[in-house]
Amino acid sequence: MKKAFAVSLSLVSLIFILSNFTVPEVHSFVMMVVGSEPDLPSDPFTYDDVEFPEHLFNLNEEIGYEGGGRDTFALSVLDNDKATLGRVLFYDKKLSAMEDISCGSCHRQELSFAENKSFSEGVNSDTKRNSMHLNDLGWSNADGFTWDMRESDLHEMIILPLTDENEIGANIDDVRIKLEQTTYYPELFSNAFGSSEVNEERIVDALVQFITSMTTFNSRFDEQVIADFSDFSSQEMLGLELFSSSCNSCHTQGAHTLFGEEIFVEEDILTVFPFIFNNGLPEDPDDAGAGEWDENLSHLFKVPTLRNIELTAPYMHDGRFNSLEEVIDHYSDDVEENEWSDFFIPAGGFNFSDNEKEALLVFMETLTDDSFGTNPRWSDPFATSVGIADLPFIELKLAPNPTTDIATISFANEENKLVSINIINSSGKLMRHDQFVGYEYRIEKGSFIPGLYTIQLIMGDRKSVQRLIVN
Numbered sequence: 001m002k003k004a005f006a007v008s009l010s011l012v013s014l015i016f017i018l019s020n021f022t023v024p025e026v027h028s029f030v031m032m033v034v035g036s037e038p039d040l041p042s043d044p045f046t047y048d049d050v051e052f053p054e055h056l057f058n059l060n061e062e063i064g065y066e067g068g069g070r071d072t073f074a075l076s077v078l079d080n081d082k083a084t085l086g087r088v089l090f091y092d093k094k095l096s097a098m099e100d101i102s103c104g105s106c107h108r109q110e111l112s113f114a115e116n117k118s119f120s121e122g123v124n125s126d127t128k129r130n131s132m133h134l135n136d137l138g139w140s141n142a143d144g145f146t147w148d149m150r151e152s153d154l155h156e157m158i159i160l161p162l163t164d165e166n167e168i169g170a171n172i173d174d175v176r177i178k179l180e181q182t183t184y185y186p187e188l189f190s191n192a193f194g195s196s197e198v199n200e201e202r203i204v205d206a207l208v209q210f211i212t213s214m215t216t217f218n219s220r221f222d223e224q225v226i227a228d229f230s231d232f233s234s235q236e237m238l239g240l241e242l243f244s245s246s247c248n249s250c251h252t253q254g255a256h257t258l259f260g261e262e263i264f265v266e267e268d269i270l271t272v273f274p275f276i277f278n279n280g281l282p283e284d285p286d287d288a289g290a291g292e293w294d295e296n297l298s299h300l301f302k303v304p305t306l307r308n309i310e311l312t313a314p315y316m317h318d319g320r321f322n323s324l325e326e327v328i329d330h331y332s333d334d335v336e337e338n339e340w341s342d343f344f345i346p347a348g349g350f351n352f353s354d355n356e357k358e359a360l361l362v363f364m365e366t367l368t369d370d371s372f373g374t375n376p377r378w379s380d381p382f383a384t385s386v387g388i389a390d391l392p393f394i395e396l397k398l399a400p401n402p403t404t405d406i407a408t409i410s411f412a413n414e415e416n417k418l419v420s421i422n423i424i425n426s427s428g429k430l431m432r433h434d435q436f437v438g439y440e441y442r443i444e445k446g447s448f449i450p451g452l453y454t455i456q457l458i459m460g461d462r463k464s465v466q467r468l469i470v471n
């Protein structure tokens with residue numbers, strides 16, 4: 001492989017030297033920084049084992065989920081090699097003209113693939129809207145993408161950021177040349193598609209596979225649905241009830257057919273009306289939402305999934321609210337009447353008491369999947385360390401490692417904070433999720449088959465990732 005490359009390199013130089021004696025030709029210049037290679041597991045992570053929880057299939061008005069049906073289709077066509085290629089492409093700055101930006105720059109894993117700014121820095125200027133979280137796109141509100149839902153197909157949608165001059169700005173011909181010259185893409189494309197040919201369709205397909213695999217079915221909410229909410233506090237229960245009665249009509253997950261496949265706008269019937277709303281924000285003079293592509297849908301915006309919403313501040317299409325508290329205050333006290341929200345939100349707002357506001361907040365926090373933000377299968381293969389913004393655990397020890405029986409992980413926890421632990425196997429599957437207060441956790445070999453496991457610990461703003469070998 002290396003040899004062939006060297007030979008072709010000398011051939012190229014020979015042609016180059018010879019061509020100096022002929023009329024010079026103008027070649028377009030493709031910038032290529034020789035950068036690091038992705039760190040990939042020898043066997044690809046597993047992406048195709050997504051099990052759609054039963055509770056998302058059935059009509060269940062109480063918990064606010066209604067039939068997955070056709071929206072789950074995307075998950076059934078996942079392929080490990082394609083998603084692996086998608087993962088590398090998603091984080092590879094080589095795709096951008098100046099090699100300085102990737103999808104992962106505006107969509108950050110630890111923030112459920114959103115960004116913590118109202119607007120993101122693009123190549124030349126800030127983005128016009130707030131970067132969207134990408135969890136659960138394969139099935140939740142999968143009828144339309146971007147805040148104005150102008151793209152109904154995820155493949156078409158991905159071409160926008162890929163080629164938008166202010167986002168990735170990829171020139172596909174340049175990208176093809178660049179990717180073909182790397183040491184890693186020819187093999188990744190071959191594994192995924194049977195040949196090393198690089199083209200737009202394959203790039204997009206792989207990116208769609210990677211994004212579609214991002215699901216958050218390990219939240220406390222999911223656990224508790226299965227357990228019939230037996231461990232939900234009375235405050236969480238109140239939050240769930242308020243959510244079901246006030247928010248659910250729009251923020252349902254799974255089914256969007258409830259709201260007229262056909263609706264009348266003046267005399268025309270708009271077929272396949274997208275599941276899109278106005279939630280009582282004042283009209284945005286700079287952004288008409290779906291009105292940008294259909295004037296009948298002026299000031300309507302996509303209803304995003306609220307899974308992992310705790311991680312994705314700031315909120316709304318323009319990132320106007322910095323916290324979920326501000327969002328709840330809006331729905332409670334500041335809703336502007338309009339023909340689109342009227343039916344669902346009382347004029348003025350729901351008028352929640354302080355107690356109810358707190359309960360809604362606590363309920364929304366149960367929709368967080370802690371393992372999502374650090375799961376290696378969605379992580380940056382070019383990154384060498386855990387997020388620099390995170391503080392490490394103090395006095396952390398994991399012993400014995402390798403273990404054959406019981407390993408103990410210990411650390412300082414003087415303030416007695418709540419600690420989350422996730423144990424993930426070498427295919428990226430979450431094997432255990434636990435929460436405890438203390439400075440020590442015992443991992444019994446029990447059901448863990450021999451192999452390498454990733455152990456993630458989260459305590460407030462401290463995070464640690466350890467590897468444990470089970471023999």
Ligand code: HEC
Nearest residue numbers: 103106120121122127129130131132145146147161162167
């Ligand atoms: C410069 C920042 C930036 C970059 C780079 C970027 N995005 Fe985005 N992304 C955004 C913004 C902003 C939106 C919302 C756009 C809108 O509503 O008009 C968005 C929306 C999306 C959505 C729609 C989500 C939904 O719920 O409808 C997807 C999917 C997406 N981006 C994927 C990608 C992929 C894949 C890449 C790399 C090829 C990428 N993005 C690169 C900022 C970015």
Ligand code: HEC
Nearest residue numbers: 246247250277279301302303304315316317327331341344
């Ligand atoms: C009439 C439909 C509707 C109802 C009812 C509704 N929402 Fe929304 N929600 C939306 C829309 C539309 C958006 C996006 C608005 C925008 O960005 O302009 C949104 C956005 C949000 C966001 C921010 C999402 C993000 O990614 O930034 C949160 C959080 C939220 N809603 C929570 C709630 C809660 C809590 C309730 C109940 C108290 C509720 N919603 C009731 C339609 C609704």
